[in-house]
Amino acid sequence: MLGGTKVRLRAVEPADYELIWRWLNNPEVAQYWGLPGHTVSLPEVRRDEESQASRGTSRKYIIEALDSTPIGEIDYYDLEWKPRSAWVSILIGDTAFWGGGFGTDAMRTLLRYLFAELGLHRVTLTVHETNARAIRSYEKNGFVREGLLRDWAFFNGRYVNGVIMSVLAADFARVTNSMSDATARQT
Numbered sequence: 094m095l096g097g098t099k100v101r102l103r104a105v106e107p108a109d110y111e112l113i114w115r116w117l118n119n120p121e122v123a124q125y126w127g128l129p130g131h132t133v134s135l136p137e138v139r140r141d142e143e144s145q146a147s148r149g150t151s152r153k154y155i156i157e158a159l160d161s162t163p164i165g166e167i168d169y170y171d172l173e174w175k176p177r178s179a180w181v182s183i184l185i186g187d188t189a190f191w192g193g194g195f196g197t198d199a200m201r202t203l204l205r206y207l208f209a210e211l212g213l214h215r216v217t218l219t220v221h222e223t224n225a226r227a228i229r230s231y232e233k234n235g236f237v238r239e240g241l242l243r244d245w246a247f248f249n250g251r252y253v254n255g256v257i258m259s260v261l262a263a264d265f266a267r268v269t270n271s272m273s274d275a276t277a278r279q280t
Contacts, residue, residue: 095154095202095203095205095206096202097198097199097201097202098198099158099159099193099194099195099198099199100156100157100158100159100164100195100198100199100202101156101157101159101161101202102154102155102156102157102167102199102202102203103154103155103157104152104153104154104155105142105146105153105154105155105166106155107139109155109163110135110138110139110142111135112155112163112186113138113142113166113186114133114134114135114138115186116165116166116184116186116187117133117138117186118132118133119186119188121188122184122185122186122188124248124249145168145170148170150170150171150172150173150179151168151169151170151171151172152168152169153166153167153168154166154167154168154203156183156185156195156196156199158190158195162187163187164185164186164187164189164190164195165183165184165185165186165187165190165195165196165199166183166184166186167181167182167183167184167199167200167203168181168182168183169181169203169207169216170182172211172213176214176215177211177212177213177214177215178213178214178215178216178217179207179213179215179216179217180216180217180218180219181200181203181204181207181216181217181218182218183196183199183200185199191226192226196227196230197230197233197234200230200231200234201234201269204216204234204235204260204265205265205269208262208265208266213262214261214262215259215260215261215262216259216260217239217257217258217259218231218236218257218258218259219242219245219255219256219257219258220255220256220258221245221246221253221254221255221256222241222253222254222255222256223253228256228258231258231260232258233268234260234265234268235260235261235264235265235267235268236258236259236260236264237258237259237260237264238256238257238258239257239258239259240256240257241254241255241256241257242254242255242256242257
């Protein structure tokens with residue numbers, strides 16, 4: 094289990110599949126996941142989760158609030174050891190936890206593990222250009238915009254660009270060090 098200040102990350106278990114299924118079928122969540130109108134069956138969730146878990150280049154976690162309430166899912170995937178890089182994604186499925194810093198803390202917790210424990214150099218993600226809240230959250234953890242994928246996804250009747258963002262180990266260290274410095278000045 095990986096611990097943050099607001100969340101813990103634990104392995105996804107088969108007992109979580111129904112919860113993930115509910116999150117993915119919530120229209121509000123699906124909207125920000127870039128899948129409006131999308132539905133998925135419980136057997137599809139089970140099959141996808143088990144398929145992804147069998148790959149040696151990825152790991153999924155359930156995000157839990159400190160009171161053990163499951164609130165979302167986060168993962169890394171396409172881990173490449175030679176360039177020491179991976180991709181990440183996050184889904185806060187419980188909308189009651191949106192906007193409270195839980196996603197930012199979950200990403201920070203995963204990045205700490207990826208950089209400090211696995212020794213990665215670079216972590217990348219893609220986000221819909223219209224998801225301003227997610228972009229701000231990623232920037233708080235040192236992610237910078239690298240490029241734009243034009244007309245990357247189609248939803249709500251129009252094409253939306255995707256933003257490629259990455260954070261390097263040095264970027265993340267600067268962000269976390271400046272956070273530590275700010276906390277020390279407050280005490």
